[in-house]
Every structure is written in structure tokens, then in C-alpha cells.
Amino acid sequence: MANKSKFIDYIDEALEKSKETALSHLFFTHQGIPYPITMCTSETFQALDTFEARSDDIVLASYPKCGSNWILHIISELIFAESNKKYEYPEFPILECGDPEKYQRMKQFPSPRILATHLHYDKLPASIFNNKAKILVIFRNPKDTAVSFFHFHNDVPDIPSYGSWDEFFRHFMKGQVSWGSYFDFAINWNKHLDDENVKFILYEDLKKNLTAGIKQIAEFFGFSLTGEQIETVSAQSTFQAMRAKSQETHGAVGPFLFRKGEVGDWKNLFSETQNKEMDEKFQECLAGTPLGAKLKYESYCHA
């Protein structure tokens, strides 16, 4: 992240608040969805209603742990490749995190602005749609997402831990985690994947063929780059390359955030019963839907 200090300062501040926060006090609910009090406030949510998106904003939508830092990095590398200018992060890039005045300050920022968000589709500010900003949405299979989420809580020393993986799993399945239910997030997005200005990308596809994924992302946002430039961005966006720089880009939390970057790590934690429960939930919520097919659940979530 180019403006390291601001980005890292924000993360460090959130970690500092986390230190003093017990898990039982971590969440507050806004419009039915739990958010971490260390990162979100109701004042900021109120101010978000006044946020004015621009048609050339780059919106990156994802449920937590589905690869938002990955696509943020890819976009900033694409901007650098095209303009030779480092993308400066004047604010923490998650749209709904920060103080309520940030939207006023953001009015002064040059285009293109990168807006990452974990908000559910129906909670996004209306101006994103009204002003036709392009949205890239990244999904990851729910089993690896849950495992990544659990490790983040339990590995980062300052973030409140769960008593066990089983306890986390119960909360995840009920949507009692930051930004609410994966399945609600997915059901919400399912109806909008073919909307104008929306592009879907799958974490597992990006993992399988990073260069092809980056090419699609570049085309969607209208970057005109040579094959060689795309290759360079790709080489800088592998898990290993990003992890190696993670302390520099994300501070102390970096090595925890860039933990494993693998597909199928869920096999190390899920019990038979948990597998069955999640398979049933998928069946109930997403089987037979366009997103259900795009997630390739059979390939990535069956042993």
C-alpha cells in the first residue's frame, strides 16, 4: 500500500482498541448486521448515506477473508503500471471504516478512488449505483473463508479470540461475526452478478490462473496494458510476493493477514458434522442459483 503510514496507522489504531475489547463486546448491530466496534461506528454509517460516488470510482466488494487485500493490491499495481504513479491511500480503503468526516475529505481525492467494502449489496450507498461506478466482487468458497476468519481472530494477538474452532464455526453459521452472514451476503449478491458495471471473480480461479484473472480485471476497469505489464503485475501479486512485503504494507498484522493463501485449508479443521452442516446450508441458500454455480462448490468444498 503506497501511503503506508496512514494505512498502517489505521490498522494499528484498530488493533489497539481490540486489545481492550472482549469478544462479548466486540460487535454492535447496525440495520441487523454485526460490525466490529473497533472499526465501525453508527455515526460513520449515518455519514455514509451522504457519500457521493463517482463513475470512475473503483469499487471492490467482498465478504471478509475472501481476498479483498489481494484485489486491492492488484488494482493499485494496475494503476501504477498504467500511470507510473503509486496509488496513495489517503484513507483506510474500507469505505465503511473510519471517522464520519472521511467522506467529506474524500471529495478532494483525485480519481480514480479505490473503495473497498464488505457491505452487503443492499447496504451499499445508492450513489454507487446512481453514478454507475464499476464494482468488482470477489467470492471465495465458504469453508476456506470461515477457516481464514477463525485464524485471523485467534492468531492475531490483539484481536479477541474464540474459545475454539467449534465455537467460531457456530457463530459463523449463525452470521454472528463481523459483517454478518456469508450466506446472506451471497444471497444478496446472487441477484446482481449480471448487472451492468458488475464483475464477478472467484478467489480460487484467481489462484489457479493469476495472469488470466488480472487480465480480466484490467479489461473490466479499462486499463490498457501490454501482456508484459500484466505479467509484471501478476508476479507482484502472488501470495509469496505479497506475504514477503506484508509487514511493510500492513504492519504487524501483515504476516497474520497473509497467512496461507491456499485452497482447501478447511480440510484441516472441519469435522464431518460441520461439513454436513455447511453443505446443507449451501444447498438451502445457493444451490441451483447463478452464484451457486459460479462458486464451484463441488470442486472446492467436497473432500
Ligand SMILES: Nc1ncnc2c1ncn2[C@@H]1O[C@H](COP(=O)(O)OS(=O)(=O)O)[C@@H](OP(=O)(O)O)[C@H]1O
Ligand atoms: N496473493 C494472494 N494469493 C492468495 N491468497 C491471498 C493473497 N493475498 C491475500 N490472500 C488471502 O486472503 C485472505 C485474507 O482475505 P482479506 O484480504 O479479504 O481479509 S480481510 O477481510 O480484509 O481481513 C487470507 O487467506 P488465508 O491465508 O486463508 O487466511 C490471505 O492469505
